[in-house]
Amino acid sequence: xxxxxxxxxxxxxxxxxxxxxxxxxxxxxxxxxxxxxxxxxxxxxxxxxxxxxxxxxxxxxxxxxxxxxxxxxxxxxxxxxxxxxxxxxxxxxxxxxxxxxxxxxxxxxxxxxxxxxxxxxxxxxxxxxxxxxxxxxxxxxxxxxxxxxxxxxxxxxxxxxxxxxxxxxxxxxxxxxxxxxxxxxxxxxxxxxxxxxxxxxxxxxxxxxxxxxxxxxxxxxxxxxxxxxxxxxxxxxxxxxxxxxxxxxxxxxxxxxxxxxxxxxxxxxx
Amino acid sequence: xxxxxxxxxxxxxxxxxxxxxxxxxxxxxxxxxxxxxxxxxxxxxxxxxxxxxxxxxxxxxxxxxxxxxxxxxxxxxxxxxxxxxxxxxxxxxxxxxxxxxxxxxxxxxxxxxxxxxxxxxxxxxxxxxxxxxxxxxxxxxxxxxxxxxxxxxxxxxxxxxxxxxxxxxxxxxxxxxxxxxxxxxxxxxxxxxxxxxxxxxxxxxxxxxxxxxxxxxxxxxxxxxxxxxxxxxxxxxxxxxxxxxxxxxxxxxxxxxxxxxxxxxxxxxxxxxxxxxxxxxxxxxxxxxxxxxxxx
Numbered sequence: 001x002x003x004x005x006x007x008x009x010x011x012x013x014x015x016x017x018x019x020x021x022x023x024x025x026x027x028x029x030x031x032x033x034x035x036x037x038x039x040x041x042x043x044x045x046x047x048x049x050x051x052x053x054x055x056x057x058x059x060x061x062x063x064x065x066x067x068x069x070x071x072x073x074x075x076x077x078x079x080x081x082x083x084x085x086x087x088x089x090x091x092x093x094x095x096x097x098x099x100x101x102x103x104x105x106x107x108x109x110x111x112x113x114x115x116x117x118x119x120x121x122x123x124x125x126x127x128x129x130x131x132x133x134x135x136x137x138x139x140x141x142x143x144x145x146x147x148x149x150x151x152x153x154x155x156x157x158x159x160x161x162x163x164x165x166x167x168x169x170x171x172x173x174x175x176x177x178x179x180x181x182x183x184x185x186x187x188x189x190x191x192x193x194x195x196x197x198x199x200x201x202x203x204x205x206x207x208x209x210x211x212x213x214x215x216x217x218x219x220x221x222x223x224x225x226x227x228x229x230x231x232x233x234x235x236x237x238x239x240x241x242x243x244x245x246x247x248x249x250x251x252x253x254x255x256x257x258x259x260x261x262x263x264x265x266x267x268x269x270x
Numbered sequence: 271x272x273x274x275x276x277x278x279x280x281x282x283x284x285x286x287x288x289x290x291x292x293x294x295x296x297x298x299x300x301x302x303x304x305x306x307x308x309x310x311x312x313x314x315x316x317x318x319x320x321x322x323x324x325x326x327x328x329x330x331x332x333x334x335x336x337x338x339x340x341x342x343x344x345x346x347x348x349x350x351x352x353x354x355x356x357x358x359x360x361x362x363x364x365x366x367x368x369x370x371x372x373x374x375x376x377x378x379x380x381x382x383x384x385x386x387x388x389x390x391x392x393x394x395x396x397x398x399x400x401x402x403x404x405x406x407x408x409x410x411x412x413x414x415x416x417x418x419x420x421x422x423x424x425x426x427x428x429x430x431x432x433x434x435x436x437x438x439x440x441x442x443x444x445x446x447x448x449x450x451x452x453x454x455x456x457x458x459x460x461x462x463x464x465x466x467x468x469x470x471x472x473x474x475x476x477x478x479x480x481x482x483x484x485x486x487x488x489x490x491x492x493x494x495x496x497x498x499x500x501x502x503x504x505x506x507x508x509x510x511x512x513x514x515x516x517x518x519x520x521x522x523x524x525x526x527x528x529x530x531x532x533x534x535x536x537x538x539x540x541x542x543x544x545x546x547x548x549x550x551x552x553x554x555x556x557x558x559x560x561x562x563x564x565x566x
Contacts, residue, residue, distance in 0.1 A: 007470070011364050018361060019379040023444065025394045026382065028404065032397065040397055043404035085290045092287025096280045096508035101288065111299055113548050115499045117520040118541040121527050121534055122302035122309065175283045204387030206502045207520075211528065222389040226506055229393050236397045243390040254385045258378075262446055 005026045005186025034238030040236040054237040062224055070219040072201060074139050078202040079195055081144045112147045124211050149194055156190040193260045200250055221246040309538035315531050326539035338514045339522040347497035350433045355490055362448035363478055382444035388502035395435040396507045425515030428508050432516050435503055444489045451485040458465050495548050519544050
C-alpha cells in the first residue's frame, strides 16, 4: 500500500515538473516583454516596467500594422484556398473511385514523405523565373494542394452518409451542387478542424517565406522576429514582446476551439 | 446504356474534383523533385550549369562541412526522437488514468508548447539559455552546477540546447496521439492483468507498448522526418554555430543556395541525401513493424 502512495506521489511530481517546464517559457515570454534587454539576458524573471518602452522601440523598428496585415493575408488566403482545393480532392477520391485514381492516391502517399528541404531550391528557381519573387502568391501557391489535408478529407468523407447523396441525386442536383449544398454544410466540424491546422501552419511558416519575401513591406511576423533576433545586438525586450504578439492569435484559437484543435491535429496526419 | 452514361459521368466528376489539387501537386511537388534530381547531375554556379555526371556526389563525399551537417542531423534524431517518444508515452499513460486528479490541466499544459511557432519558441530558448541567463541562474542557485554552462558557445552544449528545445516543443504533440490511441485500448485487459498480479511496469511494456505499436511507429517516423528537416530552430537559436556544431542538412542547403554564391546542382545533391534518408528510414521502420507482427 505504501508503495502505491509513493508511486502516486512520483506520478504527480513528474507531471508537475513537466507542467512547470511546459508553462515556464510562456511566463518568461510575457515577463520578458516588460523588461529591458540586459535584464532578460541576465535572467530577471519578474515583471518589469519596460513594456511601454519596448512597444515604442518595436514600433520604431517595424511597421507592426503592415506586418500583421501581411501575416493575416497570407494565412487567410492560404487557408481558404487549401480547404477548397484539398477538400474537393479528398471528396473526389473517396466518392468517385476508379483503379487509376486509387493508384494516384497511393503515389500521393509516397509524395507525403518528400521533405520540403528537397523542394525549396527548385521551387525558388521556378518562382524567380515566373517573376513571382517577393509576392504573396509565391508564398501561398505551393502550399495550397496539401496532401495531409486531402487525406484528412478523404478519411472524413467515409463518414458522409450515402443516403444523403442519393436523395440529393434524386432531387436532380448536379455533383458540384451536392458537394456545395449537401456535403459542405454537413462537414462543418471537419472544415473547422482543418481550418485551424492550415491557418496555424501558414501563420507560423518560416523557411519558405524567408526564401520568397525579401523586402520589409512584405515580411510576415515570423520573419520579423527572426530578423530582430539576428541583429548584431538583439534587443530581447522588443523581441519577446513581438513573440507575445505573434503567439497571441494561435493561443486564442487554441483555447477557444480546443476540441477541434486537437481533433485537427490528430486527423490531419492520420 | 444508362449505366454506362452514369459511369462516364462518375469518371468525369472524379477527375474534375481532384484536378485542381493534382495540377498544383504536379507543378509544385512532382516537377521540382524531378528537376532537382536532374540538377544534381549539373555543375556550375548561378544559372550557368552543365552536365557533370557524378561530380556532385564526389564533391559531397569530400566536403567536410556536409559530413558535419550530416553527423549533426543524425545525432539530433538518434538522441532526441527516443527521449521524446518515451517521455510522451509515459505522460500519456499517466494521464490516461481516470483516477488521476487535474488531468485536464496537466494535459493542456504539456500540449501547450505546440501552439507556439517554431521561430517564436526558438527565440525564447535563445534568451533563456544565454550565458548568464535564467537557466544558468537557476542551476547555479540550486547548486546543480558550480560554473555557468556555456550553452550557446560550446559545441556540445549548443547541441543539448537544440535537443531540449525540440523536446519541449513536440513531446505534447506526440502525447496527444498516444492518448487518443489509449482510449481505444480495452480497459478489461488491464483489469485482467492487474488481477493476475502483473506489475505496473510489466503492464506498460507487455500490454501498452505492443497495443500502441502502430502509433508509436507512426510518430517515430514523422518525428524522424521532422528532425531530418530541422531548420527554424538552428537558424534562430545558434545559426548553425558555434563553428558548425549545430549545422543541419537543411540549414546547409539553405546556406549553399541563399547565403553563398548559389550552386543549385550541389544544393540539389545535398537535398537528395535527405530524400534518400527519409525513404530508407520509412521503409526500415515499416519492415521492422511487419516482422515483429509476424513473429509475435
